[in-house]
Amino acid sequence: MTNRLAVGILAAGALALSAGTALADFQLTILHINDFHSRIEPINKFDSTCSAKESDAGECFGGIARVKSAIDAKRKELEATNLLVLDAGDQFQGSLYYSTFKSAPVAEFMNGIGFDAMAIGNHEFDDGPAELDKLIGAVKFPIISGNTVAAKGSLLDGKYKGYVIKEFGGEKVAVVSVLATDTSETSSPGKDITFEDEVTYLQKAVKEIEAEGVNKIIALTHVGYVKDQEIAAKVDGLDVIVGGHSHTYLSSTDEKASGPYPTLVKNPSGVDVPIVTAYAYSKYLGDLTVNFNDQGVVTATKGAPILLDASVTPDEGYAARVKELGKPLEELKAKVVGSAAEAIDGDRKSCRAVECSMGNLVADAALERVASQGVTISIANGGGLRASIDAGDVTMGEVLTVLPFQNTLATFQIDGAGIKEALENGVSQVDEGAGRFPQVSGLKYTFDRSKPVGSRVTSVEVKDGDAFVPLDPAKTYGVVTNNYVRGGGDGFKTFAEKAANAYDYGPNLEEVVAEYLTTHNPYKPYTDGRITDATPADYVPPKK
Numbered sequence: 001m002t003n004r005l006a007v008g009i010l011a012a013g014a015l016a017l018s019a020g021t022a023l024a025d026f027q028l029t030i031l032h033i034n035d036f037h038s039r040i041e042p043i044n045k046f047d048s049t050c051s052a053k054e055s056d057a058g059e060c061f062g063g064i065a066r067v068k069s070a071i072d073a074k075r076k077e078l079e080a081t082n083l084l085v086l087d088a089g090d091q092f093q094g095s096l097y098y099s100t101f102k103s104a105p106v107a108e109f110m111n112g113i114g115f116d117a118m119a120i121g122n123h124e125f126d127d128g129p130a131e132l133d134k135l136i137g138a139v140k141f142p143i144i145s146g147n148t149v150a151a152k153g154s155l156l157d158g159k160y161k162g163y164v165i166k167e168f169g170g171e172k173v174a175v176v177s178v179l180a181t182d183t184s185e186t187s188s189p190g191k192d193i194t195f196e197d198e199v200t201y202l203q204k205a206v207k208e209i210e211a212e213g214v215n216k217i218i219a220l221t222h223v224g225y226v227k228d229q230e231i232a233a234k235v236d237g238l239d240v241i242v243g244g245h246s247h248t249y250l251s252s253t254d255e256k257a258s259g260p261y262p263t264l265v266k267n268p269s270g271v272d273v274p275i276v277t278a279y280a281y282s283k284y285l286g287d288l289t290v291n292f293n294d295q296g297v298v299t300a301t302k303g304a305p306i307l308l309d310a311s312v313t314p315d316e317g318y319a320a321r322v323k324e325l326g327k328p329l330e331e332l333k334a335k336v337v338g339s340a341a342e343a344i345d346g347d348r349k350s351c352r353a354v355e356c357s358m359g360n361l362v363a364d365a366a367l368e369r370v371a372s373q374g375v376t377i378s379i380a381n382g383g384g385l386r387a388s389i390d391a392g393d394v395t396m397g398e399v400l401t402v403l404p405f406q407n408t409l410a411t412f413q414i415d416g417a418g419i420k421e422a423l424e425n426g427v428s429q430v431d432e433g434a435g436r437f438p439q440v441s442g443l444k445y446t447f448d449r450s451k452p453v454g455s456r457v458t459s460v461e462v463k464d465g466d467a468f469v470p471l472d473p474a475k476t477y478g479v480v481t482n483n484y485v486r487g488g489g490d491g492f493k494t495f496a497e498k499a500a501n502a503y504d505y506g507p508n509l510e511e512v513v514a515e516y517l518t519t520h521n522p523y524k525p526y527t528d529g530r531i532t533d534a535t536p537a538d539y540v541p542p543k544k
Contacts, residue, residue, distance in 0.1 A: 026171050026292045029078055029303075030218070031071055032086045034244025035280035037094030037123070037386070038404070040064045040105060040322055042314075046343070046388035047281050048401040049095065049333070058310035062282030064109045065314030065322060070285045070306060071113055072315065081289075082168040085114060086175065088244030088277065089121025089222035092131070094386060094404045096329045096397065103131050105325060107138035109318065117164050119177040120145035121222040121244060125187040126405070129155045136160060144177040144220070147201035154192035162205055165214055172214045176205050178231075180223045180245055185491045186383070186435065198223055199234045206237035215296025218242060225250075225258065225277055226432055232265035232273040239298050240274050240290055246433060247280035247348060251305060262288060262301055274301050283308060333397030338517030341524040344389040346402055351382035352437045353430055355531035358385050358402065359439025361523070365516035366480045366509065367441045370411055375478035377419065377442045377462060381426075381490045383435015384482060384509075394523075399514050409506030410486035412499035417473040419443075420460055421494045428453045428491070431541040436490035439531075444468055446532040450539040458534060476500075482509050 042050040042063035050060035071085060091106045092098055098106075110118070120143060124132045129150075136143050136159050146162025163176035180186070181195040202219065209217055219238050221228055224246035232241055240262075251257035262274030278286035288303035306312075326333075345351075346358030359380055367378035387401045414422075426438035427447040438445075446459040461468035462477065481495065483504040488496030506512075517523050 025294050026082070027289060028082045028084060028168070028173060028292070029289045030084045030086060030240065030242060030286070031074055032088060032242045032276065032286035033067065033278055033282060034088035035090040035121070035247050036087070036282055037090055037280065038092065038098035039094060039281040040097045040109070041095070041326065042066065043281050043283065044390065046390055048387040048389065048398050060310060062308045063314060063322070064282065065318035066308040066312045067282050067285065068113050068315040068318045070308055070312050074287065084116050084166065084173070084175070086220050086242055087115055087118040088220055088242055089119040089179070090123045090244060091118070091121070093123045093126050094401070096333060096400055097325065099404060099406060100329060101325065102127065103135040103138065107135055111140045112318070115141050116166060117141055117175045117220060118143045119220045119222045119244065120148055120160065120179050122180055122183040122187040125183060125189040125193070128188050128190050129193060132156065133159060144175065145179045146176055146205050147178045147181070147196040147198055149194045149196060151192040156193070163209060165212065171216070173216045173218065174209045174214045175218045175220050176202065176209065177220045178202060178223060180227070185489060198227065199231055202231060202235045202238065206235060210237060216292055224432070228275050229263070229265050232267055232275055234268065236268050238267065238273055239292070239296065240288070242286070243275060243277040246277070248277045249279040250277055253304070261304055271297070274298065278305050333395060333400070335396040336393045337396050337399060337514040338394050338521040338523055340389055340391050340394050341522045342391050344525040346385045346388040348433065351385045351439060352433045352435060354533060355527045356439065357525035357527055358388065360441065360527060361525065362403070362509070362513055363439050363441035365513045366409055368516060369409060369507070369512045370480045373411060373478065375411055375480045377477050377479045378440060379422065379479060379481045379485065380439040381435055381485050382437035382439055383490060384484070394517055396514055399510050403510040403513060405484065407482035407484050407509045408504060409480055409509060409512060410483040410502065410504040411478065411480050411506065412486060412495065412502035413476050413478055414495065414499050415473065416471045416475050416477060418494050418498045419471060419477060419479065420457060420473065422492055423457045423460065424454055425491045425494065427456045436492065444530045446534050449533070449535040449541070
């Protein structure tokens with residue numbers, strides 16, 4: 001055990017990490033965001049673009065202009081206090097601003113705010129390594145990811161590091177980053193990018209950083225809240241974890257939160273490691289102050305996420321720039337494509353775990369579009385649904401916020417055994433909230449999370465006329481999904497390997513959904529029991 005760890009155990013026994021303040025030799029404030037997902041404009045309560053009416057009513061949150069003003073205000077308030085401004089990844093993808101302008105506004109706005117470091121998120125690879133390369137070249141701060149390995153001689157080789165060391169009046173603080181190892185399934189990094197196990201990398205990196213004389217180490221991760229807790233429990237030497245990826249809301253005062261801010265997890269030496277994350281889409285700015293003693297051991301923490309609501313006045317210059325960028329997008333965004341009789345639920349907590357009305361809408365729309373081709377089954381990945389839609393008029397801008405990836409319809413044929421195998425993949429990580437959860441149409445299935453992965457789907461029925469009949473493992477069925485899933489994204493390798501007569505270049509999914517809303521106007525959202533969770537009530541998810 002190192003001296004630092006020994007002192008840490010004593011400190012942990014003497015001081016609980018809490019919202020209280022304590023004297024310390026070095027104090028550091030960390031402002032952080034994660035999973036911004038191109039929400040350059042303010043959002044509404046459904047995480048979609050805020051309308052003028054909602055703005056007038058003071059019902060908007062976030063947006064890059066509020067992020068700018070909030071961080072500027074904290075800089076002014078803190079003055080001489082040591083400050084780190086961090087982004088835990090996933091700036092890319094999520095609105096017309098990204099699909100139209102790609103990474104250029106990301107670099108412009110982040111440079112202007114003055115970030116100190118950004119983690120590579122999985123969605124930074126949505127356009128392959130090339131767009132990430134452009135961002136790395138344009139920003140004035142380091143973009144880091146230690147377990148993301150670029151092949152020698154490849155585009156990103158040598159373009160980023162695993163960690164960065166910042167100095168504050170002689171005190172050194174390291175920021176080290178890791179990315180979820182399933183990024184090859186959730187995005188498009190390509191063959192030249194591989195991923196080392198997060199824990200294995202961090203254990204090596206901590207030793208390397210400490211050998212450089214640094215005793216204050218912050219992990220800036222894009223792995224999700226559950227994995228962050230595993231990292232804290234397995235890696236000695238990390239002092240704070242600032243995370244992203246799972247869009248987790250933490251608060252010590254809000255009972256709706258997924259856990260306290262910060263969440264404390266004991267490392268292998270028994271020292272509490274504070275973990276923070278700040279939901280997503282710029283709705284909150286994370287604000288954590290950490291006190292370290294001379295040995296670099298955390299002795300106290302305080303802070304809470306700052307809600308960026310109407311009480312935060314957007315930065316005027318940034319608001320004007322957003323408006324300027326948005327001018328060519330306004331006509332498309334404002335086009336009304338239909339109306340919704342009620343709110344359409346696209347919340348990730350719903351669509352990645354149970355049947356949700358947005359999943360039904362998207363799956364139904366895709367199936368109706370290709371039904372004349374003999375296709376009878378539609379499967380949509382819950383992670384492809386990125387927002388809800390409020391009741392009333394539905395604009396193309398709202399549809400694009402729900403479906404920002406420019407995916408195309410993909411059709412193919414596969415036997416019933418392959419469909420069952422794909423559904424098993426879809427429910428294999430439901431406890432982790434993974435995006436592979438299958439929303440469906442033309443099909444019903446039942447699953448049980450208490451059963452082993454690979455045997456959780458207990459019943460599958462397919463529509464036959466007006467009735468449903470058991471899935472025939474040997475029969476060939478026509479299936480529609482999006483090109484990402486058909487190509488093996490979100491772990492659906494069955495479709496990539498076993499699909500016959502595949503065609504991945506159908507119309508864009510957002511166009512299909514918009515046309516469906518026009519045809520079925522007004523649209524009444526619904527769920528009808530096509531997905532059944534038969535997990536026993538006393539089931540306790542395993543700790544990861």
